[in-house]
Every structure is written in structure tokens, then in C-alpha cells.
Amino acid sequence: MIIKVPASTANLGPGFDSVGMAVSLYLEVEVMGVADRFQVDHVMKGIPHDENNLIIQTALQVYPGLKPLHINVKSDIPLAHGLGSSSSAIAAGIELADYFGKLGLSNEEKVQIGAKIEGHPDNMAPTILGGLVVGTEVGHHFDAVSAPLPPYTLVAYVPNYNLPTKKARAVLPKELNFKTATHGSAIANTFVASLFAQKYNLAGELMEQDAFHEPYRERLVPELLQVREVAHQKHGLATYLSGAGSTIMTWIESEHVNGFLSGLKKHDLKDKTVILQPDEYGVQIID
Ligand SMILES: Nc1ncnc2c1ncn2[C@@H]1O[C@H](COP(=O)(O)OP(=O)(O)O)[C@@H](O)[C@H]1O
Numbered sequence: 001m002i003i004k005v006p007a008s009t010a011n012l013g014p015g016f017d018s019v020g021m022a023v024s025l026y027l028e029v030e031v032m033g034v035a036d037r038f039q040v041d042h043v044m045k046g047i048p049h050d051e052n053n054l055i056i057q058t059a060l061q062v063y064p065g066l067k068p069l070h071i072n073v074k075s076d077i078p079l080a081h082g083l084g085s086s087s088s089a090i091a092a093g094i095e096l097a098d099y100f101g102k103l104g105l106s107n108e109e110k111v112q113i114g115a116k117i118e119g120h121p122d123n124m125a126p127t128i129l130g131g132l133v134v135g136t137e138v139g140h141h142f143d144a145v146s147a148p149l150p151p152y153t154l155v156a157y158v159p160n161y162n163l164p165t166k167k168a169r170a171v172l173p174k175e176l177n178f179k180t181a182t183h184g185s186a187i188a189n190t191f192v193a194s195l196f197a198q199k200y201n202l203a204g205e206l207m208e209q210d211a212f213h214e215p216y217r218e219r220l221v222p223e224l225l226q227v228r229e230v231a232h233q234k235h236g237l238a239t240y241l242s243g244a245g246s247t248i249m250t251w252i253e254s255e256h257v258n259g260f261l262s263g264l265k266k267h268d269l270k271d272k273t274v275i276l277q278p279d280e281y282g283v284q285i286i287d
């Protein structure tokens with residue numbers, strides 16, 4: 001059995017902790033068989049190979065009766081770069097628990113469990129459900145609504161430094177004043193409405209008007225404003241900090257991708273770029 005889990009891009013500007021989309025980078029977990037102790041084969045630096053691995057930790061949390069397994073993990077998702085690698089690992093763990101524990105969890109239950117473990121739901125929901133998802137937790141349950149898939153290519157500018165989500169959350173303010181909060185919320189509401197109405201020019205404009213996190217995180221990822229500037233010159237729809245960063249995401253029509261990539265190089269923005277598409281399927285089990 002192989003569990004294939006997409007990466008995700010969260011926030012999309014003003015949708016802090018609430019909006020996310022699955023994207024075409026993947027974590028694959030192959031179950032090799034039962035074993036005497038948990039064994040996780042992979043080539044990721046600094047990630048445990050035993051029961052301390054996040055995938056196994058999650059599986060054991062969801063199904064404590066899980067017997068030791070030998071699994072092989074391959075991943076294209078850069079760690080701690082704002083592409084939801086931890087949510088993808090958690091989603092894989094939930095699937096392992098569901099499969100071997102015969103738990104029969106619904107997608108909604110999986111999102112609920114994952115969001116609780118991850119601490120915020122905006123990566124978990126698209127990772128499990130696929131597509132572009134808007135959601136929130138109210139009264140201990142998570143509600144998610146899927147929006148139409150946007151007809152854009154996504155260019156991820158992946159700086160060569162990582163940024164653990166915990167560190168990027170630590171720079172956020174404890175409180176916002178009432179005026180900033182209501183204006184930020186009005187921007188987010190109109191942004192979400194425009195996604196559902198497929199009014200992408202308006203969505204693009206609002207994606208760059210976040211008041212909740214980017215103003216505080218800009219100093220951690222100074223390339224954000226530079227990449228945005230190049231995108232404006234090269235027909236990009238919008239550029240935002242993917243998740244907590246460090247990846248900077250630009251939505252752009254496919255015919256303009258090459259011009260944008262050349263523009264980045266010309267402005268000395270020479271870190272890695274990855275061309276992505278929205279993933280509409282979410283987590284998949286391949287028997
Ligand atoms: N495939 C994986 N297997 C085990 N642990 C993982 C895996 N992917 C991510 N993690 C854990 O999640 C951490 C990154 O999570 P986080 O800081 O939230 O960044 P992001 O989710 O944006 O990549 C990694 O440092 C690692 O501890």
C-alpha cells in the first residue's frame with residue numbers, strides 16, 4: 001500500500017489560519033510490511049527513523065494499538081518552508097492508523113483530528129480533501145467548504161533557508177486593535193467571496209492586502225516584496241507568503257511563467273523555483 005499526500009499552501013494572504021490549497025508536490029509513504037520495531041526509511045536530514053517520526057507518532061496517537069511497521073518515505077516537499085510538510089506527514093499518519101486500525105474515519109473526522117494535532121486547520125483540510133478549502137473550527141468541530149479550483153499556475157520561490165512555523169508564529173502580535181481587525185476581516189471576507197465568485201482579479205488584489213500576518217513576517221522573508229514587485233511587472237496575479245514562509249507563492253497564467261522566471265533572475269532572485277498546479281484529490285491510497 002502507498003499513501004500519497006499532497007503539499008499545501010496556506011493563508012493565501014488574508015485567509016490566515018483559514019484558507020489553504022493542496023498543491024502538486026507529494027509525500028509518499030509505502031508500507032513495506034510488519035516488523036519487530038518501527039522502522040522509517042527516508043533520506044531527510046534530522047528526521048527520526050523510529051517511532052519518534054511524526055508519521056508514526058500521529059498514527060500511534062490516533063490508533064495506539066498499531067503494531068510496528070516498516071515504512072519507506074519519499075517526499076518532494078521541502079521541510080519547514082511553508083508548504084505544509086508537517087500536515088502532509090500528519091495526514092499520512094492518520095491514514096496509517098485508519099487503515100491498520102480499521103477505524104473507518106470520515107474525511108471530516110480526519111481533518112478534525114489532523115487540525116488538532118497540527119494546531120491550525122488551513123493546511124490539514126486541503127491536504128486531506130484536495131483543492132482550495134476555506135474552513136474554521138467552532139465549538140470543537142471543524143467546518144470546511146471547498147471553493148472552485150483557480151485556473152492559475154503557481155510559482156513557488158523557495159528561499160534556501162527554512163522557517164519553522166513555530167518561529168514564524170512567535171513574531172505575530174498577541175492582539176490587534178479593533179480597527180485593524182475589522183478591516184483585516186473585511187479584506188478576508190471579500191477575498192473569500194471573490195474566490196467563490198471566481199472574480200480572480202479582485203481576489204488577486206486582496207491577496208496582497210493581508211493585515212494579519214504578512215506585515216509581521218516580512219522581515220523574516222525580505223524577498224517577499226521583491227518577488228511581488230517582479231510579479232507585478234510580469235503579469236502575475238498575486239504574490240503572498242505561503243503558509244508561515246519561507247516559500248513565496250505567485251499565482252500566474254501559464255503563458256507568463258517563463259517571463260516571470262527570467263524577471264526573477266534579472267533581479268538577482270536566484271533561489272529555487274518550483275512550478276506547481278493545484279491538486280484536486282488530496283490524500284490518496286494506492287493499493
Ligand atoms: N515526512 C516527514 N516525516 C517526519 N516528520 C516530518 C515530515 N515532514 C515534516 N516533518 C516535521 O515537520 C517539521 C516542519 O513543520 P513546520 O515547521 O510546520 O513546517 P512546514 O509544515 O511548513 O513544512 C519538520 O521539521 C519535521 O519535524
Ligand SMILES: N[C@@H](CCOP(=O)(O)O)C(=O)O
Pocket residue numbers: 008010011016017018081082083084085086120122123165168169213242243244245
Ligand atoms: N496559518 C499557518 C500556516 C502555516 O503553514 P506552514 O506550511 O508554514 O506550516 C501560519 O501562517 O502560521
